[in-house]
Amino acid sequence: MDSSEIAEDFRDALEDLKSNSKAEIDNLTVIAKENTAHAQALCKVLEQHIKTTRPEWKLPALLVLDSLVRHIGPPYSTYLGQNLFQTFMNAYTQVTNATRRDMEAVFRTWKQPRTGSRDTSPVLAHEITFRIENALDKIGALNQQPRTATPPMPLPLPLPPQNSVSAAYLLKELQSHTPQTFTPPPPRIFTPPPLPQIFTPPPQPAPTIPTFPSQPMAAPIVPPSALLAALRQAGLSSLPVSAVPATPAPPALAPALLPTGPSGISLTNESIRVRRPHLIAQLYQHNPNQCKQCGRRFPSTTAGSDAKLKHLDWHFSVKTRISDNTTVNHRSAYLDEIEWTQLRESSDDAERPLNTAEETQKEDVWVPMPSNSALHNVPCSICMEKFVTVWHATAQQPVWMDAVLVGGKYYHASCYEEVHGGSGSGGRGLPVRNGGRSGEPAFKKRKF
């Protein structure tokens, strides 16, 4: 049997892999192990599969990769290591955050020695892992960056390069490494690991089998034994049936897209054509308490009345602001990708000003950007640096973050605090808008 046939079968098997089924992954590992002569072709198929499969199926495929490099090692680790940065990071950018955590967990184990092996060298060589580690670090740095002084959604001002790690960065990074040639590694002696090891689950921080909240899917219907049987038929595997672990219970059934719900509508062409007048009340009569200004409805409960009161307050405050607004308005800038993904909408009956502990901390101190455009470039009167303008989602206007207005002059809150408020631990002297922050070191803004 030549490489292309085996590779073809391997790809078919990969395409059937739609969950983190250990049995299926182990089967694929066994197949790969028995066909080390065709390792190069199989690796290419696996890489291609990880690259092109749907995001929700990337993790199972990566677990196959993990299994090959962990349980078989060379030559698979050599072949797969060559393009691992692209393979891993490409997938990483496309999957959900939960999956990213899982991928990170898997990645961490690659830097450690094989479990149950006397060899202390890591699963994958440092030269292979460090680039991924670097890239993940940079993203991690972005995620964990204390955002106390930075606004929740900074206007897309040019960020210093170390901050601008983003999808764009990753993309660039990927693009700069894309053209890869598949050079065969120097021949190595293949020492098969003891067979039982293949079937012991890695006791290391095993990749938690994630449930895919975003991607409900049905349990795999094809039992792994059937898959193996098919492969055996194809002459691919000489594994005795008994070695195949008993078909595991299918992974907990993720709640699939239910065909019918409380409404009694199923997603069929017939069902959506049935007239259901009784449902319409949910849009109208269930919420009889209507805002006379915009038509929005609220339930006739105490909570509904409260929400309506807040909503009316919002109408009032907007009207007041519109009539008080003597200056002209203009369109604001759009956000960039990262800022937009971090944006959270607030409904117009939301609490205003923000008063939850978490948000007060995040929101910090701000003043509305002066509407007089002559003042737009006014710097802090203490450090003479300009203010950071951001769109404030709750206030619905552009604001200067970390700023205070005292006696007609604008200051950085931290500068003002430092000069007038003593040590900065209490921030007593700080006239703040939204409760301000306390205990925040006041030195970050000053540059001497």
Add this chain to the structure above:
Amino acid sequence: MSIPGLSGGPPGLSEFDPGQGEDASPVELSVRTHSSGPETEYRFEASFTSPVSIKLLSGSAELFGTELAPQVAYTFAGTKAAIFTWDGAALEVTGSPQSAHGTGDTSMNQAANIHFALEDLRVAAEQRHGQGPRVMVVGPENSGKTSLVKILAGYSLKMGRQPVVVNLDPSQGLLSMPGALTATTMATVVDMEEGWGSSPISGPSAVPVKMPLVFHYGCQKAGGSLGLYEQLTRRLGWAVGTRLDEDRDAGSSGCLIDTPGSLAGDHALIKRVASVFSVDIVLAIGPEALYNDIKAQFPDNVPEEKPVHVLQLDKSSGCVDRTDAYMKQFRQNQIRQYFFGHPGMSLSPFTQFVGFNEITIFRINEDQQPSTTDLISDDSEDDDEDDYEPAPVSTAKLERITPSLMLQNIVLAVTHANPTDNTDNILASSVLWYIYVAEVDESKSRLKIISPISGRLPMKALVFGGWPEGVPDLAA
């Protein structure tokens, strides 16, 4: 249908049958009362120049899923719309619609059923802290895709949801310019009079503003510059996926994707776009053949695949063909509104002069249509049953251009990318804001531009895609 001031001809293309409704023929500028029975709708067309004002006197009524407040006069210009009532309503119509009639022949039951089916999925998603339904609407031009998306969005807002609305149709903008592909999380009521509403402005707004994520595609047709459309779609899909994943409210609400009519003819592209957004449900509006073709892309006899439900919806009899002239006026209106606002929310952009040497303008070259063989990946062993073959790599090219008279009256996208970035980054960069080139002064080597933001133009890459077409009298 005719646009006053452009042709003056009879409303030949209008699908409205004047004999059908109570308010049969177009009326003179006047105040009339129209009473609609339960589950009927009042269809009207208001021209750009002669607005129509409609007030709900009694009962309840909604415009594309957004309920009218009682006794509030809403003014419509350049609008073709229908006011539907579930329980019956009396409307007061002021002004002279180009055409208007009432009818009970609507497809609202289908829309409502879809909504409640989606709502079931959202409730389930909420309970398991999972993701709500991701819905894509596909259909030919003028089949009511945007209206359906609006109805579904409006209903879900009524139920307290925050769906992400994605517009993949470059021929009309959503909270932005024509030529843009956007995603917006809707958390507040959709503007009755102005399409969806307004993107953020520097001051207060009576209808809450909505923040879109904007990519500038700069071509009219979805396939115009082949790879670029998919490249931007993937970027948008990444951002939407991340947002849905991290934003609990939006995540359980899911997303609603509007698509261009041309997509209905490219089934493989439908499948790829659906995969980018992890779509659960495809709503195919219109002919059964289209439904069958799309259905074939998502076979449901693959048990272990995430099911993609394909549903066929009837095209509403209220759909009217929008002529090129109307669409052009619609776009120019959209561009004007970006800079100058709309009635009730006027904006003043800033006029400034910039030297040719202060800016870097790139032109997207869509002429270089790649041959089909370039598009197919070199993995020739990929046979047709490989559904997830890599999407074609963008072959769009960026060319740095010196300002010339060609730019006059054109809208340029100020991207987030730096002029020194590589061209792929610039092409795939989201938009900061748009500027309008009011004048190109070649002798003084400077441009007169209109910008919504004051101050110096940031050192960002400006992108010009050749679409939308120029608006000659914007500054006038």
